[in-house]
Amino acid sequence: HFYTADLHIHSHGGSHDVAKDPTMTPEAIVDTAVANDVRIIAITDHNSARNTERAIDYASAKYPGQILVLAGVEVTTAHGHLLAYFDPGAIEHLRNFIGRINIVRPTIPDGHTAMSMADVATEAERAGGVCIAAHIDVKTGFEAGIDGYPNAKKDILSHPGILGVEVRDAENLGWYSEDDVPTAQGANRTNLFRQRAAVAAARAVLAHVQNSDAHRLVDLVAAHQAKCLTRMKMEHLCFEGFRTALADPDARIRASVKLPRAIPRIIGVHCEGGFLHGETYRISDNLTCFIGGRGTGKSTAIRCIAHGLGIETDLPQFDNCPDSVVVYCEDAQGIPYRYERMRGSVPRVHAMENGKVMDGSPDSFRVEYYGQGDLAIVAADPLSRPDLLQDFLDRHTNLADIDLDEDTRPGSWLKRCNDAFAILSSADIKFGAALLFGLGESPRERGVLVEAIRSWQNAYGGPHPVSLNWAVQHPLRSMATYDYLDWPLPTADWQEAFEDFGEASIRYPLLGVSPPSIGELRELRTSLVDVITNTQL
Numbered sequence: 001h002f003y004t005a006d007l008h009i010h011s012h013g014g015s016h017d018v019a020k021d022p023t024m025t026p027e028a029i030v031d032t033a034v035a036n037d038v039r040i041i042a043i044t045d046h047n048s049a050r051n052t053e054r055a056i057d058y059a060s061a062k063y064p065g066q067i068l069v070l071a072g073v074e075v076t077t078a079h080g081h082l083l084a085y086f087d088p089g090a091i092e093h094l095r096n097f098i099g100r101i102n103i104v105r106p107t108i109p110d111g112h113t114a115m116s117m118a119d120v121a122t123e124a125e126r127a128g129g130v131c132i133a134a135h136i137d138v139k140t141g142f143e144a145g146i147d148g149y150p151n152a153k154k155d156i157l158s159h160p161g162i163l164g165v166e167v168r169d170a171e172n173l174g175w176y177s178e179d180d181v182p183t184a185q186g187a188n189r190t191n192l193f194r195q196r197a198a199v200a201a202a203r204a205v206l207a208h209v210q211n212s213d214a215h216r217l218v219d220l221v222a223a224h225q226a227k228c229l230t231r232m233k234m235e236h237l238c239f240e241g242f243r244t245a246l247a248d249p250d251a252r253i254r255a256s257v258k259l260p261r262a263i264p265r266i267i268g269v270h271c272e273g274g275f276l277h278g279e280t281y282r283i284s285d286n287l288t289c290f291i292g293g294r295g296t297g298k299s300t301a302i303r304c305i306a307h308g309l310g311i312e313t314d315l316p317q318f319d320n321c322p323d324s325v326v327v328y329c330e331d332a333q334g335i336p337y338r339y340e341r342m343r344g345s346v347p348r349v350h351a352m353e354n355g356k357v358m359d360g361s362p363d364s365f366r367v368e369y370y371g372q373g374d375l376a377i378v379a380a381d382p383l384s385r386p387d388l389l390q391d392f393l394d395r396h397t398n399l400a401d402i403d404l405d406e407d408t409r410p411g412s413w414l415k416r417c418n419d420a421f422a423i424l425s426s427a428d429i430k431f432g433a434a435l436l437f438g439l440g441e442s443p444r445e446r447g448v449l450v451e452a453i454r455s456w457q458n459a460y461g462g463p464h465p466v467s468l469n470w471a472v473q474h475p476l477r478s479m480a481t482y483d484y485l486d487w488p489l490p491t492a493d494w495q496e497a498f499e500d501f502g503e504a505s506i507r508y509p510l511l512g513v514s515p516p517s518i519g520e521l522r523e524l525r526t527s528l529v530d531v532i533t534n535t536q537l
Contacts (some may be wrong), residue, residue: 002231004256005040006084008074008134008166008211009220011055016109021216026055028217034063036224040242042072044083047106047113051236056088068237073098075132076112079152080142081134083166086125097127117142118155119163125161130243132209137172149188150451157192158199163246165209169330170228170257173208182418188458205264209247211258227256237289241256259496262334264365265534266327267303273296273323273343276300297370306369308339309360310347337365385401414452421501425460433463438504440513443520450527457531459516465532470504473511500532 010017012024026043027528033041043055052071059069071086100123105111113120114293133156136143142156143165156162157176166407167173176193180186197204208228211221223229233252234241245252263285270280277298290298300320306312308325315321327339337360341347349360424431433453437446456463489495489506497506498520509515 001236002037002233002254003068003237004227005209005230005232006038006220006224007040007042007044007070007072007085007132008040008210008213009043010045010074010213010215010346011043011051012228014048014051015215016046016111018215020219021420023217024215024220027050027058027236029220030055030059030063030067030219032220032224034067036221036227038201038229038419039066039072039237040068040234041101042083044072044074046074047098047103047111048364049091049098052094053091056091065237068239070239070242075101075103076140077117078112078114079117079156080136080145081140081160082117082120082124082287083132084120084129084135085131085242085521086124086127086129087238089129093127093129097124097129100127100221102334116155118152118159121156123157130162130327131159131162132166132207132246132247134166135160135213135471136165136175137167137169141166142190143175149192154192154195157196160199160203162206163203164209164249164253166209166211168210168213171256173210173255175256176206177208178419179415182414182455184451184455184458187455188251190459191238195523204249205244205249207253209253209281211334217362218392229256230254231256231259232270243445260332262330262332264330264332266305266367267336268328269301269308270326271322272302273321274304275320276304276322286436291312304373306367308341309367309369310339310341311367311369312371316343323471330422331365337367415473416446417452421456421460421462424460429463431462432466434467434469435465436469436471437524438509438513438516440510443523446524447527448526450531453531466504468500468528468532470498470503470516471513472503472505473508473536491519495527500525500528 001078009029010024011026012018012022018024029041031041033039041055043052045051052073056069056071059067068326069088071093072087075084084094086097101113101115101120103111103113109503115123117133124131128422135141136280140144146153151494152424165176167175174180175186176189176191178190180190193206196206210371210385211229212220214220214223231254232242232245234245241371265285266283268280268282269276279297279301281301290301292298297320303312304314304322304328306326307321308313308327309329321343323343325339325341327341328336329339330336332392332421339347339362347362349362349364351360351364353356407506421431452463489498489504498521506515
């Protein structure tokens, strides 16, 4: 089961900064979690376990089997805050841990231990606990609180007892992973993450979590109702299940904000006529496979689905093609579709949106479909039959999928470039890039690209710019009034601004695109200086 977890909560009487809300009691915290179906919680007061046992006992008595209350604490270390968790059935392990890390003035705001975060994590591991680095993107976390990337950060990231990082801003959930942002800082974090894999191979991937860090009951209620927390996959609500989930985050940990509202799925299919006449199949949300002997219709069932969605074109010429196919599906926004296709015609598509049935187009619900043997034929010898490869790419590539936003979510063009450059670099292959501006992008977007190239060069040794151009109208596709004599740049200022460009024109920018100003060109040229200087082909 996937359970919702809030692993960072403060309580009245346990944390000095909860004094203003006496309603933030252990009992109220447990009641709020249960009311909002939050099944795993931890009261992690600053340098104190004062209210932990009280919350565990209350939950066990009132909600047996319904909620897991971990024994926990938030420790102020020399390098920032660290969350430590222990088995609620052995709370003495938490007490012993706190006693060994020498907390100075634990009950007042500047309470802390002089020990490093890595050393505190070692003590927690010895006591049977596991750790998560707390809110690393604020000043009391190690990433924002420690300048640069000294050995202290390497020690933290390489520690086998630190199984995860907590971030406050969902935009930072990719930090310290292969999905980190393509900036100089992101490259440094990714390098530290990769060094972790060398020393903590079994726990190389960090869990990325979000919690409420609530100090008031009203904030706790809001966080639990919004579900901006963490989902954890566990067989049973127990500490060992919790530890297992943290150790296998790819399969068992998801920040709630990263979960899609719905997932694209085929719900079912019904056939009339043909080999599968009268058959109805309900498709599982997780994994569906057709099992049967030779000739029982496994491939035909899959082809019927593809035929109903309009992506299988050859089936109608065979006798096993149904006279009609109805396919039910749902897209990533949770919009349901009904595809109905009669033999010899195109699909009729209807969608239910805002309670109304609306007409849709056949490509409303797109599926990547491979016929039996398609991949094997293309992969057999693509160099001798490039036409097969090109045909395959034409059928399975849609230019509309290319995301030109400068974000770094998985699938964005910056992320795809970063992944490609990492592979090329690991194979010791030098690589370049042709830079083209003047496509209608903003100066800010140009800056994002240049900064990304700079960080890639630092991290991967490339790409090296092999050409630099400003987009212009194609002479052979332009209007009859096109005049080559108007092509040259009008003044020396423009010529200087475009000095590094192989092609440029002020008179003939792309249709619908305004020509640049000299100021923004100079700004771009200045930002490109070191990027071009780094070119060593």
